[in-house]
Amino acid sequence: MRSTEVWSRLGRSSKRCKEKCLWLDQVLQENYRTPDLGNLPDPLDELIFILLSKKTPPNRYLPFFLKLKTEYNPWEKLLSTDCNELTEELRPLGLAKQRSAQLKKLVDQLFETTGCVDLGFLRDLTCEAARKYLLTLRGVGEKTARCVLMYSLGHDIFPVDTHCLRVLTRLGLLPPKCSLAKAHSLVDGYLPKGISHSLHVNLVVHGRGCCTGYIPLCEECPVMSRCNRNGVGVRIQT
Ligand code: SF4
Numbered sequence: 001m002r003s004t005e006v007w008s009r010l011g012r013s014s015k016r017c018k019e020k021c022l023w024l025d026q027v028l029q030e031n032y033r034t035p036d037l038g039n040l041p042d043p044l045d046e047l048i049f050i051l052l053s054k055k056t057p058p059n060r061y062l063p064f065f066l067k068l069k070t071e072y073n074p075w076e077k078l079l080s081t082d083c084n085e086l087t088e089e090l091r092p093l094g095l096a097k098q099r100s101a102q103l104k105k106l107v108d109q110l111f112e113t114t115g116c117v118d119l120g121f122l123r124d125l126t127c128e129a130a131r132k133y134l135l136t137l138r139g140v141g142e143k144t145a146r147c148v149l150m151y152s153l154g155h156d157i158f159p160v161d162t163h164c165l166r167v168l169t170r171l172g173l174l175p176p177k178c179s180l181a182k183a184h185s186l187v188d189g190y191l192p193k194g195i196s197h198s199l200h201v202n203l204v205v206h207g208r209g210c211c212t213g214y215i216p217l218c219e220e221c222p223v224m225s226r227c228n229r230n231g232v233g234v235r236i237q238t
Contacts, residue, residue, distance in 0.1 A: 017173055017190035024171065024223060025195045028202035031222045037201060038062055039151035043119035044075060044110075046152040047134075050144050051102055056093065064093045076117045078107045102139045109138055119148070127155040142184055150197055158187050158196040163207025170211060172228040 038058065040046045048068070052061045068089070072078050078086070086100035093099070107117050113136075114121065122130040127149055134145035146159035160168070160183040168174040174183050191199070210217045216232060218224055 014190040018192050020171070020173060020226065021190065021195065021199065022192055023226065024173075025199045025202070027222050028206060029198055032202045032205045034198045034201050035205060037204065039147070041152055043122050043148050043152040044117070045069065046148050047106070047119065047137075047140070047144070048075070048103065050147050051106070051139065052093065052099065055095065060093060064090070074117070075107060076111075078103060079111055079117065105138045106140075122148075122153060127153075127157060130155075131157075141180075143180060146184070150200065156193060156196045158184075158191055158200055160184050160187060161200075161204065163211075164200060164203045166213065167203050167207050167211045170216070170227060170230050170232060171223065172230055176231050 038049070040049055049061075049065050052065050052068075071089070072081065081104075083100050083104050086103060087096045090096040090099050110117050110119070122133065125133065130153060131145050131149055134140050134148055135142070143159045143161055146157050147161075149155040149157050150159060158164075160180055165174065165178065165180060165183055168183070168187070169176060169178060174186060178186070206223075210221055214233070216229075218227070218229065218232075221227065
């Protein structure tokens with residue numbers, strides 16, 4: 001039997017999970033106060049920002065985003081930029097070839113499908129329609145699409161990133177070894193309305209500073225009283 005099925009049978013009822021999420025959101029808000037993580041109001045800025053952030057700490061990708069934003073303003077400039085030039089630009093950040101190819105494909109696809117390099121039109125769509133469009137873009141998966149929807153377009157939708165997955169699993173709100181795809185559908189099933197943004201941001205802060213990857217700082221944790229510490233000491237694959 002798969003771990004998600006076992007987990008369901010153990011009685012993780014939607015009502016219990018809902019109540020625990022409300023409690024968790026409140027305690028994390030009191031401790032971390034939902035800080036600004038540098039995300040951006042423009043959906044294309046945010047998408048490029050997220051693509052640069054993959055597998056990279058914030059102190060490295062933030063300056064690169066700002067540099068690119070200044071040099072390729074407006075983003076249409078990337079249409080005529082040589083991929084090798086962009087690779088050189090991104091080399092100090094790492095994964096340069098991969099990132100430059102992804103950026104080029106993204107702007108090319110946007111231009112081919114909409115006639116411009118802009119995602120502002122997503123503001124006129126429903127959350128689901130905007131999500132579906134974002135998922136058609138090369139290199140954009142469920143978590144990235146949800147980040148754009150939540151951070152830039154203000155929708156009440158919860159992105160499960162590595163930090164959220166790890167902390168929610170340890171707290172017993174997700175089953176062990178849960179995939180990101182499964183995590184999104186489980187969380188959608190019980191998360192109370194109106195807390196996606198605060199809970200996501202504060203879980204990221206908590207995951208970066210306290211409930212860290214291999215050895216979490218449980219003695220300093222504000223939510224320890226209700227944590228099962230599931231999988232602590234086990235590396236979670238995403
Ligand atoms: S008690 Fe430990 S494992 Fe649980 S959320 Fe806090 S830091 Fe993470």
